[in-house]
Amino acid sequence: MSGLSIKGLRAAHGRNEILAGVDLTVEDGALACVLGPSGCGKSTLLRVIAGFHPATEGEVALGGRLLDDGRRRLPAEHRRIGYVPQDGALFPHLTVAGNIGFGLPRGRRREKVAELLALVGLDGLAKRHPHQLSGGQQQRVALARALATEPELLLLDEPFAALDAALRTDLRAEVAATLRRAGATAILVTHDQEEALSFADTIAVLHAGRTAQQAAPQQLYREPADTAIARFLGEANLIPATVAEGKAETVFGTFPLTATATATATATENGERDGLVLLRPRQLRLRTDPGPGAVHARVQTCRFRGHDHRIELLPTDPDGLPPTLIAYTDAPWPTGEAYVEAQGPAHVVEGR
Numbered sequence: 001m002s003g004l005s006i007k008g009l010r011a012a013h014g015r016n017e018i019l020a021g022v023d024l025t026v027e028d029g030a031l032a033c034v035l036g037p038s039g040c041g042k043s044t045l046l047r048v049i050a051g052f053h054p055a056t057e058g059e060v061a062l063g064g065r066l067l068d069d070g071r072r073r074l075p076a077e078h079r080r081i082g083y084v085p086q087d088g089a090l091f092p093h094l095t096v097a098g099n100i101g102f103g104l105p106r107g108r109r110r111e112k113v114a115e116l117l118a119l120v121g122l123d124g125l126a127k128r129h130p131h132q133l134s135g136g137q138q139q140r141v142a143l144a145r146a147l148a149t150e151p152e153l154l155l156l157d158e159p160f161a162a163l164d165a166a167l168r169t170d171l172r173a174e175v176a177a178t179l180r181r182a183g184a185t186a187i188l189v190t191h192d193q194e195e196a197l198s199f200a201d202t203i204a205v206l207h208a209g210r211t212a213q214q215a216a217p218q219q220l221y222r223e224p225a226d227t228a229i230a231r232f233l234g235e236a237n238l239i240p241a242t243v244a245e246g247k248a249e250t251v252f253g254t255f256p257l258t259a260t261a262t263a264t265a266t267a268t269e270n271g272e273r274d275g276l277v278l279l280r281p282r283q284l285r286l287r288t289d290p291g292p293g294a295v296h297a298r299v300q301t302c303r304f305r306g307h308d309h310r311i312e313l314l315p316t317d318p319d320g321l322p323p324t325l326i327a328y329t330d331a332p333w334p335t336g337e338a339y340v341e342a343q344g345p346a347h348v349v350e351g352r
């Protein structure tokens with residue numbers, strides 16, 4: 001099997017178990033993100049994959065080769081894995097070319113360095129030293145250096161964390177494009193959900209040392225497995241619902257369920273169950289007049305965010321609704337009265 005496969009991985013720091021059942025599959029040539037809050041074990045996971053930290057149980061395999069199962073371990077230098085740490089960790093006394101070519105055989109060095117400089121968009125900067133580069137340029141050199149040895153898998157540990165917001169967005173898109181051009185298989189760890197959603201083909205959410213869910217970005221955003229994942233990936237309106245026969249009944253009306261909608265509370269005798277339906281802020285629409293399924297509310301705040309407006313509403317009759325609703329709209333909305341309607345399909349989430 002090609003690509004990376006991790007099953008039931010456990011790892012500890014001393015007596016503290018940090019990873020307590022991580023599953024992760026990354027297909028050959030795919031870009032994956034491991035997403036989780038600070039301290040959940042993301043860096044530890046990368047270090048186990050790279051071979052810098054031992055697994056206690058489970059299995060890590062790359063391209064069908066066993067890397068670690070808690071008993072047998074392939075040494076880091078035989079794994080063909082590249083690692084880009086958070087700060088890039090360039091050699092300060094070497095030039096850009098020296099950094100990228102470090103570890104390459106002499107004969108091919110010049111040609112390969114030129115190729116990599118072009119790949120990461122740094123033509124003409126070969127003779128500079130790291131201190132003469134911007135943060136973003138330094139990270140691109142670190143990426144080129146990691147790609148130089150043509151690793152089977154590239155690990156990126158929060159590589160954009162130290163950069164300002166605008167540079168971060170640009171560099172993230174550039175790095176994703178570079179990795180795709182190079183045909184690399186890569187894993188990026190981050191605690192930034194926007195970064196994960198925009199970068200990856202597949203995202204694994206870590207919670208308490210376990211994989212809570214792995215799915216494609218759109219699926220994870222629209223169809224999270226539980227309320228904690230729903231909230232972690234972005235703002236969520238969680239609306240009480242009665243679920244039966246493939247439909248969810250809410251105060252906004254009845255909606256068809258998403259294809260993979262997961263069941264919530266235990267089924268009652270007549271086949272109905274209570275659940276929570278996830279409506280993302282873009283699924284809510286505001287109007288000035290009442291209409292079928294429209295809920296009366298008061299606009300509390302309307303905040304301009306450049307690409308849209310974030311509107312916070314208090315429902316007049318809170319029965320069957322959370323205390324506040326969040327909508328994102330293209331047009332601004334004055335504070336005061338509004339009617340809110342919702343668009344399906346509805347996804348039923350597990351409470352956690």
Ligand SMILES: Nc1ncnc2c1ncn2[C@@H]1O[C@H](COP(=O)(O)OP(=O)(O)OP(=O)(O)O)[C@@H](O)[C@H]1O
Nearest residue numbers: 013014018036037038039040041042043044045191
């Ligand atoms: N060398 C170590 N010795 C003991 N405990 C450690 C060590 N390294 C990390 N830990 C602990 O392991 C847990 C997970 O750390 P890790 O760095 O893997 O998390 P993370 O998700 O990458 O966090 P961040 O996003 O803040 O970098 C934390 O509680 C941390 O304190």
